[in-house]
Amino acid sequence: MTNLSGKIDYEDAWDKYAKSWQNIHPGQNYIGDEWIGQQAGAANSLAEYEALIENHLIAPYIASEDTVLEIGIGGGKTAALLLKHCQKLVCADISAEMLQATQQRLGEERVSYVKLDGLTLNGIPPGSMDVCFCYDTMVHIEPRDIYNYLVQIPPLMRGKRLCLFHHSNILTPLGWEKFLNDYPHNLMGKRDGTAFSVMSDRMMEKFLTHLGYEILHKETELVPRDCIWICKSPFLSAE
Numbered sequence: 367m368t369n370l371s372g373k374i375d376y377e378d379a380w381d382k383y384a385k386s387w388q389n390i391h392p393g394q395n396y397i398g399d400e401w402i403g404q405q406a407g408a409a410n411s412l413a414e415y416e417a418l419i420e421n422h423l424i425a426p427y428i429a430s431e432d433t434v435l436e437i438g439i440g441g442g443k444t445a446a447l448l449l450k451h452c453q454k455l456v457c458a459d460i461s462a463e464m465l466q467a468t469q470q471r472l473g474e475e476r477v478s479y480v481k482l483d484g485l486t487l488n489g490i491p492p493g494s495m496d497v498c499f500c501y502d503t504m505v506h507i508e509p510r511d512i513y514n515y516l517v518q519i520p521p522l523m524r525g526k527r528l529c530l531f532h533h534s535n536i537l538t539p540l541g542w543e544k545f546l547n548d549y550p551h552n553l554m555g556k557r558d559g560t561a562f563s564v565m566s567d568r569m570m571e572k573f574l575t576h577l578g579y580e581i582l583h584k585e586t587e588l589v590p591r592d593c594i595w596i597c598k599s600p601f602l603s604a605e
Contacts, residue, residue: 376484377460379559384463397441397467407540407590420447422588427528428452432496438503442468460484487518496525504533508563513573520602527599537566540591567593
């Protein structure tokens with residue numbers, strides 16, 4: 367929800383979503399199973415969507431010895447897929463309710479959990495991550511907040527310093543359709559924390575290049591509404 371000051375309260379919005387989720391989606395097993403990629407033009411079922419994510423975005427990039435940071439775990443759907451391929455997984459989220467749901471799903475073997483404050487990545491040791499994976503999260507985050515996370519990720523990285531970032535893109539036909547459907551509900555500078563952000567591939571490219579990320583691949587066909595970047599973070603010591 368958005369408070370009276372106009373601040374986007376991501377934490378409260380996703381906590382409330384998690385608490386009401388079972389009533390809204392009584393037939394689902396886990397939070398996030400309702401997100402099947404259909405509106406994004408990516409898939410028509412949960413199984414198809416999970417296979418797309420695992421086969422195209424996880425298996426080719428994640429190695430069995432990797433320690434992976436996932437920012438925005440949303441109930442653990444993608445985390446469960448990542449854990450099949452990596453050595454250790456750090457699940458980070460602004461919502462305590464989402465972290466609890468993911469912990470109930472995945473347990474604590476090879477997994478740790480970090481509660482974020484929305485401004486920093488405090489709680490994640492510097493130079494401890496081989497991969498940073500952020501899927502189905504930046505689609506809800508405003509551009510300045512996305513940039514803020516991009517600034518803070520490099521000091522956490524080591525080794526291959528691989529990053530995957532997925533965000534909305536209003537310059538695509540489906541992205542523009544989503545924008546037109548959403549904009550009447552997010553006016554006067556206020557918006558719900560679960561709403562889609564107004565983001566584009568051109569903005570993200572500017573963010574990444576300005577901060578020194580090496581872009582390895584820009585993916586626009588796998589999830590036609592959105593944009594996915596495979597890149598390498600700059601080497602940046604935390605000291």
